[in-house]
Amino acid sequence: MVTVVAAVALADCRAIARRDGLDAGWQALVTATGAGELLFGPGGHGLCPPGWQPQRGGTDSRPAGWVLGLTWLRLGVSQWLLDQARTYLAGRTSGGVPLIQQQLVQGSLAEAVTEQQGVVAVLDALESAGDELSPSLAAHLHRQITDTDRMSLRLLGAGGFLSDGPGGIAHLSELLADAHLDGVDHDDHRSG
Amino acid sequence: MTITDQDDRLRVLRERAREWAEQLRPHAFELERDPDTVYRHLDLPAVDYVGKMLIPPRMQPNPMRIGDYEYYGTTAVERVVAAEEIASGDAGMFLASPGASLSGVLVGMLGDEAQQQWYFGRVRERPTWTFFALTEPARGSDAMALSTTLRKASDGSLTLHGEKRYVGNATRAQLGTVFARTGPGPLGVVAVLVETDAPGYQAEPLDTIGLRGAQISAIRFDGVPVDPGRVLGAHLPASARGMWSALRTFNLLRPGVAAIALGIARAAIEYARSNGERGRHREELDRLGHRVHTTRQLILRAAHEVDRDPRNGYLASAAKAQAAQLAEEATLQSLRMLGPGARFEHPWLDKLARDARGVEFMEGTRNVQRLNVCHALTKGRFDDD
Ligand SMILES: Cc1cc2nc3c(=O)[nH]c(=O)nc-3n(C[C@H](O)[C@H](O)[C@H](O)COP(=O)(O)OP(=O)(O)OC[C@H]3O[C@@H](n4cnc5c(N)ncnc54)[C@H](O)[C@@H]3O)c2cc1C
Numbered sequence: 001m002v003t004v005v006a007a008v009a010l011a012d013c014r015a016i017a018r019r020d021g022l023d024a025g026w027q028a029l030v031t032a033t034g035a036g037e038l039l040f041g042p043g044g045h046g047l048c049p050p051g052w053q054p055q056r057g058g059t060d061s062r063p064a065g066w067v068l069g070l071t072w073l074r075l076g077v078s079q080w081l082l083d084q085a086r087t088y089l090a091g092r093t094s095g096g097v098p099l100i101q102q103q104l105v106q107g108s109l110a111e112a113v114t115e116q117q118g119v120v121a122v123l124d125a126l127e128s129a130g131d132e133l134s135p136s137l138a139a140h141l142h143r144q145i146t147d148t149d150r151m152s153l154r155l156l157g158a159g160g161f162l163s164d165g166p167g168g169i170a171h172l173s174e175l176l177a178d179a180h181l182d183g184v185d186h187d188d189h190r191s192g
Numbered sequence: 193m194t195i196t197d198q199d200d201r202l203r204v205l206r207e208r209a210r211e212w213a214e215q216l217r218p219h220a221f222e223l224e225r226d227p228d229t230v231y232r233h234l235d236l237p238a239v240d241y242v243g244k245m246l247i248p249p250r251m252q253p254n255p256m257r258i259g260d261y262e263y264y265g266t267t268a269v270e271r272v273v274a275a276e277e278i279a280s281g282d283a284g285m286f287l288a289s290p291g292a293s294l295s296g297v298l299v300g301m302l303g304d305e306a307q308q309q310w311y312f313g314r315v316r317e318r319p320t321w322t323f324f325a326l327t328e329p330a331r332g333s334d335a336m337a338l339s340t341t342l343r344k345a346s347d348g349s350l351t352l353h354g355e356k357r358y359v360g361n362a363t364r365a366q367l368g369t370v371f372a373r374t375g376p377g378p379l380g381v382v383a384v385l386v387e388t389d390a391p392g393y394q395a396e397p398l399d400t401i402g403l404r405g406a407q408i409s410a411i412r413f414d415g416v417p418v419d420p421g422r423v424l425g426a427h428l429p430a431s432a433r434g435m436w437s438a439l440r441t442f443n444l445l446r447p448g449v450a451a452i453a454l455g456i457a458r459a460a461i462e463y464a465r466s467n468g469e470r471g472r473h474r475e476e477l478d479r480l481g482h483r484v485h486t487t488r489q490l491i492l493r494a495a496h497e498v499d500r501d502p503r504n505g506y507l508a509s510a511a512k513a514q515a516a517q518l519a520e521e522a523t524l525q526s527l528r529m530l531g532p533g534a535r536f537e538h539p540w541l542d543k544l545a546r547d548a549r550g551v552e553f554m555e556g557t558r559n560v561q562r563l564n565v566c567h568a569l570t571k572g573r574f575d576d577d
Contacts, residue, residue, distance in 0.1 A: 042533070043531070043532045043533025043536065044533065045533045045535075094333055094334040095337075096337075104562065104563070105559070143528070150524075153549060154552055154557065154558065157557070158357075158408070161400050161401055161549055162399060162401070163399040163400060163401050167549075171546065174545075178533060178534060178536070179533060182532055
């Protein structure tokens with residue numbers, strides 16, 4: 001019997017992660033790139049699925065498009081987080097007014113979505129030009145995603161500091177970037 | 193006391209607290225995994241000092257003594273110096289420590305003599321954990337609208353009903369203070385003293401991403417009986433009891449929370465400095481160092497201000513917002529400086545980055561602090577500086 005696996009484009013990782021969360025996005029990334037279950041980054045670190053048997057080993061040869069796909073994935077997770085924050089803020093009030101109507105909150109939401117759209121714009125342009133994502137640009141985009149996620153976490157209140165739910169997912173997303181990027185985006189480079 | 197004596201007193205405390213902080217680090221990960229390990233560390237001087245803090249001198253025959261000086265932790269200035277240093281060792285252990293904490297300030301402000309003797313007597317007698325329950329599942333920043341109620345039966349007996357959430361130490365505490373409603377509006381809020389072995393009290397720890405020593409908890413009050421003598425501030429006018437007292441408590445302790453954030457930021461920067469490649473990122477580290485310095489000065493100024501007049505918490509709001517931001521940014525930046533895989537190679541920095549996320553919410557979020565600061569600005573509070 002032949003199983004037909006729908007082809008997953010790297011960019012689809014974003015929509016899948018946004019809709020179904022990090023786990024689903026990760027599966028999509030693995031499918032899209034043909035990566036093994038456990039892939040090590042440049043420092044020899046990787047995140048393993050729950051119940052992973054260490055003796056099964058892993059690989060450190062990154063398939064083509066891995067970092068680009070990871071960027072789409074983390075962007076989708078970032079959008080998922082912001083969606084969680086929007087839902088939370090719509091359902092919570094201060095002085096009888098929903099938090100989502102507080103202008104300071106609206107400013108943060110606008111800032112967060114602007115940062116995300118910046119990443120979308122860069123990745124889209126890159127893909128249509130068929131260009132590579134350079135390590136330095138990748139590091140910059142991931143930093144932008146992390147900073148955006150921190151905005152969403154602040155908007156989620158102390159609930160976003162719990163290990164379960166958005167707070168834990170955001171940490172996992174930060175760990176993924178740390179394990180898989182070459183890490184060259186420092187202030188040194190920006191100012192130098 | 194002259195300014196010089198005061199400066200020397202604080203210098204001595206800072207130096208000593210820095211040594212205490214060193215002794216916390218080896219236990220920090222263990223405390224994260226199992227917050228109950230704090231019980232094994234009650235003899236550490238930092239934990240001992242925190243346990244003695246905030247007990248009024250007239251009730252504290254045995255304060256922390258260093259050289260010729262005695263330390264009671266009853267001024268904000270003393271607390272910020274100690275808090276920065278201890279938190280640079282481990283903010284989790286600072287928050288896990290027994291002591292009078294927030295409730296102590298509240299009891300000092302609202303309690304009558306008998307209530308103070310009872311509360312501080314308990315805290316002084318043996319290591320005692322306390323909690324301060326204001327936040328509710330549906331009410332955080334808007335605590336004014338809290339819905340936990342203190343019901344009065346026809347025979348005059350009182351019972352507590354409702355839920356609180358994210359309350360530090362509420363699972364391990366022996367006693368604490370709870371804000372509850374007796375009627376509508378801000379004047380319909382009172383604070384009561386509660387013992388955790390009372391029937392109907394139930395607390396459960398919440399699993400957090402950082403500051404796990406604090407063991408923030410969810411509490412349920414299922415008709416917890418409250419002795420009328422445990423209602424705080426019955427001898428004061430209603431306007432001085434309820435939310436007003438919570439706000440003033442926050443004013444007094446907010447510089448200390450800012451200092452905890454600063455301690456976390458500084459620890460990250462010091463770690464990056466000594467573990468990064470020599471000479472690399474010097475400019476970036478220097479810039480962060482300057483931010484630590486300016487934030488510290490702002491915190492000290494804010495602490496002096498609330499010591500002078502506890503109503504003046506606006507500078508403390510400015511300092512807390514700035515320090516929480518610095519803690520997040522400095523921890524993330526330090527991780528980046530150490531290159532790919534830093535979260536895994538340097539778990540200490542990963543811990544600091546996780547802890548930094550939590551200080552944002554303690555005693556009010558950045559937005560809430562900003563609103564306080566802007567309110568003060570429009571009232572002309574900054575016109576003379
Ligand atoms: C480590 C830790 C320890 C804690 N310890 C205690 C404790 O001991 N006792 C206790 O009672 N509580 C404690 N808390 C809870 C803390 O006080 C609350 O988390 C805090 O007040 C924020 O409330 P919230 O989490 O419900 O966020 P929310 O109030 O739901 O805020 C969500 C978002 O909306 C923003 N926002 C809210 N209102 C406004 C507004 N009017 N204008 C603009 N923006 C707004 C906030 O800034 C935030 O970004 C603790 C929390 C933590 C993380």
